[in-house]
Amino acid sequence: MVGIKDVAKRAGVSIGTVSNVVNRPHVVAVATRNRVLSVIEELGYVRDESARQLRAGRSRIMGLLVLDLGNPFFVDVARGAEQAAHADGLNIITCNSGQRSDLEASYLAMFAEQRVRGVLLSPVATSGEALRAFRRSGTPYVFVDRKAPTSEASSVAVDDIAGGALAARHLLETGHRRIAFVNGPAILAQCRDREQGVRSALAGSAAELTILEAIGLDVSSGRDAGARLLGTSPRPTAVFCANDLLALGVLQAMVGAGVRIPEEMAIVGYDDIEFAGAAAVPLTSVRQPAQRLGRTAAELLLAETADTTVEHQAVVFTPELVVRESTRVRR
Amino acid sequence: MVGIKDVAKRAGVSIGTVSNVVNRPHVVAVATRNRVLSVIEELGYVRDESARQLRAGRSRIMGLLVLDLGNPFFVDVARGAEQAAHADGLNIITCNSGQRSDLEASYLAMFAEQRVRGVLLSPVATSGEALRAFRRSGTPYVFVDRKAPTSEASSVAVDDIAGGALAARHLLETGHRRIAFVNGPAILAQCRDREQGVRSALAGSAAELTILEAIGLDVSSGRDAGARLLGTSPRPTAVFCANDLLALGVLQAMVGAGVRIPEEMAIVGYDDIEFAGAAAVPLTSVRQPAQRLGRTAAELLLAETADTTVEHQAVVFTPELVVRESTRVRR
DNA sequence: ATCAGCGCCTGAAACGTTTCAGTTCATGAT
DNA sequence: ATCATGAACTGAAACGTTTCAGGCGCTGAT
Numbered sequence: 001m002v003g004i005k006d007v008a009k010r011a012g013v014s015i016g017t018v019s020n021v022v023n024r025p026h027v028v029a030v031a032t033r034n035r036v037l038s039v040i041e042e043l044g045y046v047r048d049e050s051a052r053q054l055r056a057g058r059s060r061i062m063g064l065l066v067l068d069l070g071n072p073f074f075v076d077v078a079r080g081a082e083q084a085a086h087a088d089g090l091n092i093i094t095c096n097s098g099q100r101s102d103l104e105a106s107y108l109a110m111f112a113e114q115r116v117r118g119v120l121l122s123p124v125a126t127s128g129e130a131l132r133a134f135r136r137s138g139t140p141y142v143f144v145d146r147k148a149p150t151s152e153a154s155s156v157a158v159d160d161i162a163g164g165a166l167a168a169r170h171l172l173e174t175g176h177r178r179i180a181f182v183n184g185p186a187i188l189a190q191c192r193d194r195e196q197g198v199r200s201a202l203a204g205s206a207a208e209l210t211i212l213e214a215i216g217l218d219v220s221s222g223r224d225a226g227a228r229l230l231g232t233s234p235r236p237t238a239v240f241c242a243n244d245l246l247a248l249g250v251l252q253a254m255v256g257a258g259v260r261i262p263e264e265m266a267i268v269g270y271d272d273i274e275f276a277g278a279a280a281v282p283l284t285s286v287r288q289p290a291q292r293l294g295r296t297a298a299e300l301l302l303a304e305t306a307d308t309t310v311e312h313q314a315v316v317f318t319p320e321l322v323v324r325e326s327t328r329v330r331r
Numbered sequence: 332m333v334g335i336k337d338v339a340k341r342a343g344v345s346i347g348t349v350s351n352v353v354n355r356p357h358v359v360a361v362a363t364r365n366r367v368l369s370v371i372e373e374l375g376y377v378r379d380e381s382a383r384q385l386r387a388g389r390s391r392i393m394g395l396l397v398l399d400l401g402n403p404f405f406v407d408v409a410r411g412a413e414q415a416a417h418a419d420g421l422n423i424i425t426c427n428s429g430q431r432s433d434l435e436a437s438y439l440a441m442f443a444e445q446r447v448r449g450v451l452l453s454p455v456a457t458s459g460e461a462l463r464a465f466r467r468s469g470t471p472y473v474f475v476d477r478k479a480p481t482s483e484a485s486s487v488a489v490d491d492i493a494g495g496a497l498a499a500r501h502l503l504e505t506g507h508r509r510i511a512f513v514n515g516p517a518i519l520a521q522c523r524d525r526e527q528g529v530r531s532a533l534a535g536s537a538a539e540l541t542i543l544e545a546i547g548l549d550v551s552s553g554r555d556a557g558a559r560l561l562g563t564s565p566r567p568t569a570v571f572c573a574n575d576l577l578a579l580g581v582l583q584a585m586v587g588a589g590v591r592i593p594e595e596m597a598i599v600g601y602d603d604i605e606f607a608g609a610a611a612v613p614l615t616s617v618r619q620p621a622q623r624l625g626r627t628a629a630e631l632l633l634a635e636t637a638d639t640t641v642e643h644q645a646v647v648f649t650p651e652l653v654v655r656e657s658t659r660v661r662r
Numbered sequence: 663a664t665c666a667g668c669g670c671c672t673g674a675a676a677c678g679t680t681t682c683a684g685t686t687c688a689t690g691a692t
Numbered sequence: 693a694t695c696a697t698g699a700a701c702t703g704a705a706a707c708g709t710t711t712c713a714g715g716c717g718c719t720g721a722t
Contacts (some may be wrong), residue, residue, distance in 0.1 A: 001389070001446075003707095003708055003709085004708065004709065005708080013671075014673070015672090015673090015709085016710085016711080016712090017670085017671060019671095019709070019710060019711085020671090020710095024712075027669085027670080027671095028670070028671080029669080030672060044467035044468060045470070046440075046444055047708085047709075048385070048444070048446060048469045048707090048708055049381075049444040049445050049446070049709095050380075050382075050707090050708080050709090051381075051385050051677090051707070051708035052443070052444075052709055052710075053677095053709090054385050054707090055676075055708085055709050055710050055711085056677085057332070068405050069400070069409070070406050072401065075406075078400070078427075079427075082427070088496040091437075091438075091441050092428075093425075093426070094425055095422075095424070095425075096425075107422075109670085110380075112377045113377055113378050113380040114381070115332075115379060126501065130624045136375035137375065138332070207426055219605050219606075228683050248609045251609065251611065252613075254606065274549075274550050275550070275579065275609075277583065277608065278550055278579045278580065278583045280610060280612070280613075282611075282612070323547045323718080326387045332678095334677090334679085335679065344701075344702085345701065345702045346678090346679085346680095347681080347682090347701075347702060348701060350680060351700095351701085358700080358701095359701080360701085363700080363701085378678085380679095381677090381679090382677070382679040382680090383680075384679090384707095385677090385706095385708065385709085386678085386680050386707050387679090387680075388707070548702090581681075614692085663722100665705085665720105665721090665722085666720095667718105667719085667720090667721105668718085669716105670717095670718105671715085671716085672696095672713105672714085673714090673715100675710100675711090675713105675722095676709100676710090676711090677708105677709090677710090678707105679703090679706100679707090679715090680707090681704100682704095682717095683704095683705105684703085685700105685702070686702095687699090687700090687706100689697085689698090689714105690695105690696095691694100691700090691718085692693100692694080692696095
């Protein structure tokens with residue numbers, strides 16, 4: 001592997017000069033600079049980032065750890081974060097915990113060992129051992145899609161309680177009295193909050209609430225939940241799902257069983273991913289500003305790493321209901 | 332930031348011993364080991380990967396650069412690659428070029444500077460300046476979802492010509508004589524190959540072929556293409572799309588315009604992403620073994636980095652047609 | 663003639679590890 | 693008593709950069 005030394009020797013200058021050519025070209029004479037540049041080209045020299053980083057004491061990388069890259073919502077979050085990071089000349093590396101605490105721990109450890117500039121974190125649980133260990137490493141971090149006390153760290157989230165309530169209220173208003181809520185794993189705060197929103201919106205109403213917990217937050221878990229739903233009696237007339245992937249799975253199970261949507265079963269999803277609008281029956285969904293979430297979180301992190309005196313913030317966005325055919329009352 | 336020196340001083344041993352505790356615990360006496368471990372715990376010491384890597388001369392990271400993380404196909408590829416990398420104790424960092432050559436170049440440069448163990452690459456074009464520069468860096472790489480001459484590098488791909496032909500033949504066999512092909516950007520070899528497959532399958536048949544080039548390979552480009560398709564006259568009776576995202580977009584445009592699927596318009600997609608089966612009308616699609624693609628590519632790369640004498644391979648998988656309602660002939 | 667100032671360049675230290683040749687010390691064999 | 697052995701640990705070199713104090717030679721001012 002060709003290093004700065006080889007370039008220096010070949011160009012007949014000191015390594016300091018080569019370094020200057022690469023990092024502060026203006027301080028070296030034009031003739032020398034060109035000579036060095038052509039040697040760099042000739043030898044195919046690529047500077048070694050680990051040496052650079054060792055010397056500098058910090059890296060030019062930001063970490064992003066999301067719950068599930070299979071969910072387009074998080075892909076959008078990643079896009080937003082990437083945008084903000086690039087604007088600041090940082091590269092971002094995206095990792096996928098898949099909601100597994102062991103993977104989460106291993107990626108957090110990797111981030112700490114890499115001495116990344118900071119981490120955007122969408123954690124499985126805020127109380128885990130992994131997170132505690134990570135905190136000790138002193139790497140700055142910001143929660144994404146998760147509220148957190150500002151005493152600990154900044155966070156950028158969407159009000160999931162309001163979101164859940166939004167969906168439930170919509171179903172009430174469209175006349176439903178037997179409502180199911182297909183939730184994801186209760187370890188996730190997002191799921192607990194959405195459920196709480198649903199409960200509070202339905203409290204005091206005449207509606208009867210059935211809650212199903214799906215194994216995961218993906219389409220196939222949704223299919224399973226849909227099958228279970230088909231077996232319940234009396235069958236609910238509407239179902240709200242903790243995210244769009246679940247809703248798409250439920251939808252598929254319903255359509256497969258010949259249940260008409262929305263006449264026999266209304267469906268509401270959450271996240272408003274692009275596929276929701278392109279579904280069998282376009283899905284009513286609770287929209288979250290995914291890209292903005294990522295961008296804002298990255299900006300907050302950058303601000304905190306640039307100036308450690310800056311105070312933690314808890315940004316909360318408000319979700320928005322997008323009504324489509326899956327709950328539209330047709331006459 | 333606490334380093335190995337701090338630990339050594341505090342534990343009353345040399346830094347060499349601390350390093351041994353971390354890397355070869357068996358060579359240090361139990362009493363010493365425990366003392367050092369407790370100091371590590373107490374001080375929250377995390378080893379610095381960049382120093383480690385500088386010394387070792389190589390990193391424990393593998394790079395993966397994909398065309399579009401918004402496409403679930405590539406998410407599956409990433410999953411497969413991650414699996415294989417983890418099995419070998421490597422971490423993988425996934426980057427998204429979004430089909431932009433400038434981003435591709437910047438990520439490739441980053442990979443080279445990071446001295447990653449190797450790169451899995453799904454390039455925008457095999458002939459670009461960025462790729463040429465990257466080759467010079469000497470970082471080993473394997474093409475994913477792209478054939479390449481074995482003289483240059485290994486590759487793992489799916490036979491796109493066969494895939495295109497598979498779809499076209501299916502449409503011929505289900506009686507269609509006016510067929511449209513909605514293709515993505517022609518820079519992508521995948522798109523060119525699929526088109527070639529379509530052409531060769533239809534050559535000599537009585538079918539008339541219309542080709543539309545979409546701007547991108549995403550749902551909204553599909554919607555646009557669908558709208559254009561609606562305006563053509565005589566309107567084709569079937570459309571094959573270069574990937575499922577396009578197909579979902581086309582489907583949405585058709586359904587929105589009241590066109591019945593498959594009676595008035597049959598649709599075939601490509602990739603068989605999970606959303607294809609959960610679509611408005613479940614999509615017939617050409618299935619690619621995405622996870623296997625990623626896994627195989629990572630394994631190949633690992634084999635090559637472990638033993639440089641190993642020969643390049645070009646693995647080609649065969650796609651498979653999955654027939655669903657969007658082309659099913661109903662009576 | 664001297665010297666300050668400047669532009670350009672050099673040389674060496676420092677970053678935090680890993681590794682390896684050595685040192686020390688106790689043990690058991692001779 | 694001597695010595696070889698081996699276990700446990702030490703000390704220093706090396707990895708490839710960046711940075712910075714300083715050196716050298718030239719120019720223009722005094």
